Structures are given as structure tokens and as C-alpha cells.
Amino acid sequence: MARIIVVTSGKGGVGKTTTSAAIAMGLAKKGHKTAVIDFDVGLRNLDLIMGCERRVVYDFVNVINGEASLNQALIRDKNCNLLYILPASQTRDKDALSQEGVGKILEDLSKDFKYIVCDSPAGIEKGAHLAMYFADDAFVVTNPEVSSVRDSDRMLGILASKSRRAEQNQEPIREYLLLSRYSPDRVKLGEMLSVDDVQEILSLHLLGVIPESKSVLNASNSGIPVILDEKSDAGQAYVDIVARYLGEDKPHRFIDGKKGLFAKLFGGR
Amino acid sequence: MSLLDYFRISKASSASLAKERLQILVAHERSSRNQPSYLPELQKELLEVIRKYVNVGQEAISVNFEQDDNQETLELNIVLPDYHAKTP
Ligand SMILES: Nc1ncnc2c1ncn2[C@@H]1O[C@H](COP(=O)(O)OP(=O)(O)OP(=O)(O)O)[C@@H](O)[C@H]1O
Ligand SMILES: [Mg+2]
Numbered sequence: 001m002a003r004i005i006v007v008t009s010g011k012g013g014v015g016k017t018t019t020s021a022a023i024a025m026g027l028a029k030k031g032h033k034t035a036v037i038d039f040d041v042g043l044r045n046l047d048l049i050m051g052c053e054r055r056v057v058y059d060f061v062n063v064i065n066g067e068a069s070l071n072q073a074l075i076r077d078k079n080c081n082l083l084y085i086l087p088a089s090q091t092r093d094k095d096a097l098s099q100e101g102v103g104k105i106l107e108d109l110s111k112d113f114k115y116i117v118c119d120s121p122a123g124i125e126k127g128a129h130l131a132m133y134f135a136d137d138a139f140v141v142t143n144p145e146v147s148s149v150r151d152s153d154r155m156l157g158i159l160a161s162k163s164r165r166a167e168q169n170q171e172p173i174r175e176y177l178l179l180s181r182y183s184p185d186r187v188k189l190g191e192m193l194s195v196d197d198v199q200e201i202l203s204l205h206l207l208g209v210i211p212e213s214k215s216v217l218n219a220s221n222s223g224i225p226v227i228l229d230e231k232s233d234a235g236q237a238y239v240d241i242v243a244r245y246l247g248e249d250k251p252h253r254f255i256d257g258k259k260g261l262f263a264k265l266f267g268g269r
Numbered sequence: 270m271s272l273l274d275y276f277r278i279s280k281a282s283s284a285s286l287a288k289e290r291l292q293i294l295v296a297h298e299r300s301s302r303n304q305p306s307y308l309p310e311l312q313k314e315l316l317e318v319i320r321k322y323v324n325v326g327q328e329a330i331s332v333n334f335e336q337d338d339n340q341e342t343l344e345l346n347i348v349l350p351d352y353h354a355k356t357p
Binding site: 190191201 | 282294295
């Protein structure tokens with residue numbers, strides 16, 4: 001049985017697709033067969049971030065409609081042979097995804113994969129609903145900014161009441177906070193909500209902080225998930241996040257910003 | 270106090286202001302999320318019944334649902350109009 005992870009946020013543009021690509025790659029690199037699904041029907045983008053846009057033949061909706069088999073639609077990643085991508089359809093038909101259709105695909109994938117990462121679209125419409133409905137775990141991507149925090153809380157309400165686990169009275173979805181685009185320097189200046197602030201407001205388990213980083217744009221320019229850029233801060237942040245998710249004990253980093261001389265002398269990394 | 274310090278302090282309040290606003294908003298939205306779905310209907314029907322006896326407006330009545338660890342309470346508040354405004 002696979003574990004289904006939804007990467008969600010409510011608010012748009014906070015880093016869901018960046019995160020989905022990174023953690024899917026991270027899980028696969030750790031030896032777990034992983035599929036990552038783009039739920040953003042009409043606005044396919046995961047293929048670009050994963051660098052497989054030219055290999056898309058069939059998509060999610062083709063599989064739901066029986067126009068292609070799962071095996072035909074899944075694209076094997078060029079960097080890691082345990083990672084597969086299921087691209088979103090570019091159709092403008094909002095009802096292209098159905099709950100039964102999505103459920104069936106996830107069930108089929110579950111037989112063969114260890115992790116299924118669902119990249120949710122923004123908003124709380126159908127695509128976002130279906131992305132989270134079958135989830136076991138939710139990675140709530142939040143930026144340290146008022147509207148993102150509020151929308152994350154909204155998402156938490158939806159996860160707790162509108163998911164399959166909620167409807168069937170099963171153990172609730174495990175929710176994790178991924179605080180992204182964090183700038184410790186701005187936090188120090190009092191310009192930005194701190195990790196503690198956001199955690200206090202949302203009362204969520206913190207899986208990791210991803211710093212605001214130029215490496216993310218570099219990675220998307222070249223179509224290689226940022227987690228493979230091992231020298232970059234954002235890449236390392238995602239490596240840590242995957243490790244923590246898998247139960248490894250990793251102290252949090254990127255919360256205090258660039259290490260000063262003091263920290264360097266006294267055993268920072 | 271240097272000019273720099275001044276900006277530090279005024280900016281320090283921008284994040285804390287954000288936090289304060291969010292705490293209030295999130296608490297409010299969470300409590301309304303947990304409200305039973307029959308609440309608006311209940312409020313409407315209660316208003317109809319009360320209006321049979323007293324002439325009150327929509328805003329004179331409030332129904333609050335509260336939840337703590339071991340109990341849920343429904344609090345009904347009706348503000349009666351002045352004596353003169355009473356209907357026969
Ligand atoms: N840690 C980061 N540092 C700097 N830029 C980032 C970071 N994370 C994401 N971005 C940038 O933010 C933008 C939005 O990222 P992304 O597409 O992952 O968000 P999204 O939540 O999937 O958006 P949408 O809601 O539209 O699907 C991109 O331009 C990306 O490069
Ligand atoms: Mg996206």
C-alpha cells in the first residue's frame with residue numbers, strides 16, 4: 001500500500017509545485033518508488049519543473065477516461081528511475097477529474113508505488129479538493145505572510161472535515177507545516193512572521209523551513225528539481241524535510257540565517 | 270536612539286501586528302468552522318417565533334455556539350426594544 005501525500009496551501013504561488021517536485025525526487029532518491037501527480041488541470045506545470053515537458057504524450061485525464069493506460073501515461077524521470085510523473089491535462093473542462101476516476105487511479109498506483117505525491121492546484125475548487133481527498137499525509141506549504149497563513153488554516157479545516165479519512169471516521173490526515181520562502185534577516189528586522197509565530201497560529205508540526213533562495217529559479221529554469229542542487233540552501237532544506245518525514249532526526253536549519261563568526265566557531269554546519 | 274533603531278522598532282511592530290491580526294482572525298474562523306450547520310436555520314426560525322410577540326429586528330438576536338473541552342453550549346441573546354416600541 002502506498003502512502004498518499006498531498007502538497008497543498010489554499011493560496012497560489014507559495015511553492016507547492018516546487019515542493020512536490022523536490023520531495024518526490026527526495027523520496028525516490030531514498031529508494032522508495034514514488035509517483036508524483038499534477039492535479040492542476042488546465043495549468044500543467046509540474047512537467048516543466050521536472051524537466052519532462054517534451055515527453056508528455058498522455059495525461060491524467062486520458063487515463064481517467066480510459067484513453068490511455070497508467071503505464072502509457074506515467075513518465076519515468078530522467079534522473080531517478082524510481083520516480084514517475086503523471087502530468088495534468090491541459091483541458092479547460094473543469095469537470096475532467098471525477099472522484100471515482102481519481103480514486104481508481106490512486107488505488108492502481110498504490111499497488112506498485114510506495115509514495116504518491118499529489119501536487120494540488122491553488123484554491124479550494126474541485127482540483128484542490130480531489131488532490132487532498134484521498135490523502136494520508138498533508139504537506140501544508142505556507143509563506144510567512146498573512147494571507148498565506150490564513151489560507152493554510154482554511155485548508156486545515158477542509159482536510160479535517162472534507163477528506164475521505166474524515167468522512168469515513170478514520171484516523172485523521174497527518175498534517176505537516178512546510179514554511180517556505182523564509183528570510184531570517186527580515187524576520188530579525190521584524191518585517192516577517194517568524195517560524196514560531198506561524199507555528200503558534202496554526203499549531204502544526206513543523207517539517208521544515210525552506211529559505212527564500214535564488215536556487216529555486218535556477219532549478220526551474222533548467223527543469224531539475226531543486227533538491228538535486230545539493231549545494232543550495234533550498235536543496236538542502238528539502239533533503240532534510242524528506243529525511244524528517246521518513247523519521248530521521250535532523251535538527252532544523254535555515255531558521256537563523258547566515259551563520260556569523262560566533263556560530264561558525266561553535267559548531268554550526 | 271539612532272535613526273536605524275527607530276526603523277528597527279517600527280518594523281518590529283509590522284510582524285507582530287501581523288501575528289496579532291492573524292491570531293484573532295484564525296480563532297474567529299475556527300470557531301465558526303466548528304459551528305453546527307443548522308445554526309443559521311435555527312436563528313431564522315427563532316427570530317420568526319420571537320417576532321410573534323415582540324417587534325425585533327434581525328440584529329437584535331444572536332445565537333452563539335461555544336465549545337470547550339467537555340461541553341457545547343448554545344447561547345441565545347435577544348435585545349428587547351424600548352417599552353414603547355412593543356407590538357400589541
Ligand atoms: N524557496 C523559494 N525561494 C525563492 N523562490 C521560490 C521558492 N519557492 C518557490 N519559489 C518561486 O515561487 C514561484 C511559485 O512557485 P510554485 O510554482 O512552486 O508555487 P505553487 O504553489 O505551485 O503555485 P500555483 O498555486 O500557481 O500552483 C515560482 O516562481 C518559484 O520559482
Ligand atoms: Mg503549482
